[in-house]
Amino acid sequence: MKLRQALIAIPLAASIAWFPSPSPSADYAGTQDRWWGPGETRAWPQRLDYANSQGLVGVLRDGPVLETRGHAFFTSLGPNGRACVTCHQPADGMSLSAATARERWSVTGGRDPLFAAIDGSNCPNLPQEKESSHSLLLGRGLIRVSLPWPPRGEDGKPLDPEFTLEVVRDPTGCNTGAVHGLKSAQPSVSVYRRPRPVANTKYTTHQNFGVLPFIGKNGLPATRDPDNGKPSAMNLMADARAATLKLQAQDAATNHLQMPAALTPAQLGEIVAFEGSLYVAQAASHTAGSLEEAGGPSGLGPDAMRKGEAGVLGNNTTRWVVPMENKWKSLPRTGDVAADARAAARESIQRGHDVYMFRTFWIRDSMHLNSVGLGNPTKRTCSTCHGMHMTGMDTANGWMDIGTTNLPWAKEEPLNPWNSSKPEMPLFKVTCKASVPPHPFLGRVIYTQDPGRALISGRCNDVGTIVMQQLRGLSARAPYFSNGSANTLREVVDFYDRRYAIGYSEQEKQDLVNFLGAL
Amino acid sequence: MKAGPLLLLFAATAQAAQPDPSLRNFVACPIVRDTASVPCWLAEYDGELYFLTLQTDVSAPVNPPWLGHRVLVEGRRSDKPRICGGIPLEPVRLSVIAEPDASCNQLLPAEDRYNLTFEPPRPPGPSAGRLAFNTLPMPTQPAAIKKEPQRYTLDYYFDGMVNFKTPFQLAPVLDMARAMPATRVEIVGYRSAALLSNGKVLQEQPDLARRRAEQVVELLKGAGLTAPQYQVRWVDASPVPNGTDDYRNRKVEITLQP
Structure with a gap:
């Protein structure tokens, strides 16, 4: 508790001076205080700041101090002892880092409700006391998501998917198991995904640009808010299966908290209102200092998220994705070593921003980007896809395939006789039926670690498409991508460099990493 | 489909x-x-x-x-x-x-x-704050509720079904159907053939007219337009192509009846 209070109490600008330099253990302070457990009696202040490997993440609550006792977000609502907060921690930017999962394992001996058999282990039928049974959560921060096969329509009836699904590799045993597998009495598919941040939700649920009755990527009907019939932005969850925060909360209560009954309207109201009050962004950098001091770039820090306009395009030179105003383009040097180092770090962030906005490369064979009017390939920049003002998401219907789960680009280490480590992720073979066109870029047979949106839509073209995530609070919530395949922001940048043959220079890579780490 | x-x-x-x-x-x-x-x-x-x-x-x-x-x-x-x-x-x-x-x-x-001798409609990176062309009107509520039948045409690529451009054509149909409100939606699907310059004829897939028509029903119902009666038919026999305007028969016609 002392650390947290100290972090809150010390004005941010002043706090920079005493920042420790990065160290291998700095990404997780390891104090009990960082962890907000279910059922605790605590006061959630208007501002929380937590250290991470890059500096501080700021969590701003646009509302009064909240007493957590009895609040639905913080209350264990099912038999497994979990609450929403279990997987949405402020120190982790309202997501959950793998480092935090490891810390909880260490602190509790694996008995924290986080490790509930239902989805906090690789498969519920594994021996739960063994650390190896939770390797995907501990190693990659992944939660098991079990989805019915074949997919269900909105009316609950099975769809006739455009493809067949086979299990090629099943390291967790869940997809071939008699209870949870594809051929069980209730056929289901287990995929493993990172929890997403529950913050900045005015952006993820906006009703602005690109939100139409029909999906801008393929013309099919958009999901709708059952409360008012309005189309949704379809930017929640990795597969956009929940149209609204309410539906997402109910999905999580049922499947992750194992709540036997539906959330009450009052509980739903509490959860959604709380989520809507939170703004997350990196607030300070070990090297660049405060990211939100007066006179600095207007797009950094959690208060910028509170002030920002939701649901508008930022892939332009009028609004920008992250407004920087060139404030850090060229900073004076004073001869003071610390101040000059900070100036250099800030200029690197600005250069990273410029790489993000202006460095072109050939984007090729990416479903729902190259197929929506830009041509294949298209010579564009990061901000083409990551174009929503303030978040860097797609403005709406943001699922694309960049190859994070689909072969040949997904992280897969070729087996060899000298390597004792085995693949961790399941692998599926998707075969598009002869009655539909083949996938335009991957053909009729696709190998994937996670079919993504296709497990909801049943469509061949959606295989491996994942709703892109907001780029805020990244430094607080490694690893990255939906399958946790990038341990660091550098690995993220390296993935793109490899995937699209960009040819970034070392300087460009480092600048991009610094920019992303400052968001 | x-x-x-x-x-x-x-x-x-x-x-x-x-x-x-x-x-x-x-x-x-x-x-x-x-x-x-x-x-x-x-x-x-x-x-x-x-x-x-x-x-x-x-x-x-x-x-x-x-x-x-x-x-x-x-x-x-x-x-x-x-x-x-x-x-x-x-x-x-x-x-x-x-x-x-x-x-x-x-x-x-x-x-x-x-190299281009003119300024392209938009650069390869970020725009100046607008789309390159003003050809995609955002759907809005109809200015006036129509009391007479309203007709719309959806265009298709060769051999194609709905695509990324369809929302901008279909959203006004949905708006009008709700505003009217339409009691009946008449949908007619078509398919085409294309006469190539070498004299060969390229046929769209058989049965495409039906699939196009039925998909539009699914789309409108999926977007919540379930109240009207749907009348669906299709013309699968493609007309003799002339090489000039063969694309015109790659379409679905929608008529909203008040």
Whole structure:
């Protein structure tokens, strides 16, 4: 508790001076205080700041101090002892880092409700006391998501998917198991995904640009808010299966908290209102200092998220994705070593921003980007896809395939006789039926670690498409991508460099990493 | 929604009258040529290089095709100066052939002699705050509720079903149907054939007219328009193609009855 209070109490600008330099253990302070457990009696202040490997993440609550006792977000609502907060921690930017999962394992001996058999282990039928049974959560921060096969329509009836699904590799045993597998009495598919941040939700649920009755990527009907019939932005969850925060909360209560009954309207109201009050962004950098001091770039820090306009395009030179105003383009040097180092770090962030906005490369064979009017390939920049003002998401219907789960680009280490480590992720073979066109870029047979949106839509073209995530609070919530395949922001940048043959220079890579780490 | 066999269906050489000699209707691999700004899209036919379109953005009236696929080009040779080395086709319609073709993989580097001599509608990076073209009106509520039947036409690419451009055509239909409110929605699906410049005829997939019509019903119902009665029919017999405006029969007609 002392650390947290100290972090809150010390004005941010002043706090920079005493920042420790990065160290291998700095990404997780390891104090009990960082962890907000279910059922605790605590006061959630208007501002929380937590250290991470890059500096501080700021969590701003646009509302009064909240007493957590009895609040639905913080209350264990099912038999497994979990609450929403279990997987949405402020120190982790309202997501959950793998480092935090490891810390909880260490602190509790694996008995924290986080490790509930239902989805906090690789498969519920594994021996739960063994650390190896939770390797995907501990190693990659992944939660098991079990989805019915074949997919269900909105009316609950099975769809006739455009493809067949086979299990090629099943390291967790869940997809071939008699209870949870594809051929069980209730056929289901287990995929493993990172929890997403529950913050900045005015952006993820906006009703602005690109939100139409029909999906801008393929013309099919958009999901709708059952409360008012309005189309949704379809930017929640990795597969956009929940149209609204309410539906997402109910999905999580049922499947992750194992709540036997539906959330009450009052509980739903509490959860959604709380989520809507939170703004997350990196607030300070070990090297660049405060990211939100007066006179600095207007797009950094959690208060910028509170002030920002939701649901508008930022892939332009009028609004920008992250407004920087060139404030850090060229900073004076004073001869003071610390101040000059900070100036250099800030200029690197600005250069990273410029790489993000202006460095072109050939984007090729990416479903729902190259197929929506830009041509294949298209010579564009990061901000083409990551174009929503303030978040860097797609403005709406943001699922694309960049190859994070689909072969040949997904992280897969070729087996060899000298390597004792085995693949961790399941692998599926998707075969598009002869009655539909083949996938335009991957053909009729696709190998994937996670079919993504296709497990909801049943469509061949959606295989491996994942709703892109907001780029805020990244430094607080490694690893990255939906399958946790990038341990660091550098690995993220390296993935793109490899995937699209960009040819970034070392300087460009480092600048991009610094920019992303400052968001 | 099921598609039929997916290979391109060629019929025998057409019996139709010889079309306008300026028409250039052909299937070819597209070619990308980089420039100092946005890339150009080209295609070769009968020993000549033609300019198809530029990379712009989703709002472009002519969207670029895809490497990895052949493209059906339906255009008219213009007398305008070459662009990126190719003779401009104006107007031109491009339909990506669904079946992948790995041999279509030509990306040419930028050369000074092929750089654009004009400012492209938008640069390859961020825009100046607007879409390149003003051809995608955002759907709005109809200005006035109509009391007479309202007719709409959805356009399709060759062999295509709904796509990324459909929302902008279909959303006004939905708005009007609700505002009216429509008691009956009449939907007629069509399919076409395309007369190529070499005299061959390219047929759209059999049964496509039905699938197009039925998909539109699903879309409108899926968007919540469940109250009206739906009357669905299709005309699967494609008219004899003339090579001039064959695209006009790749359509679904929608009539809203109050």
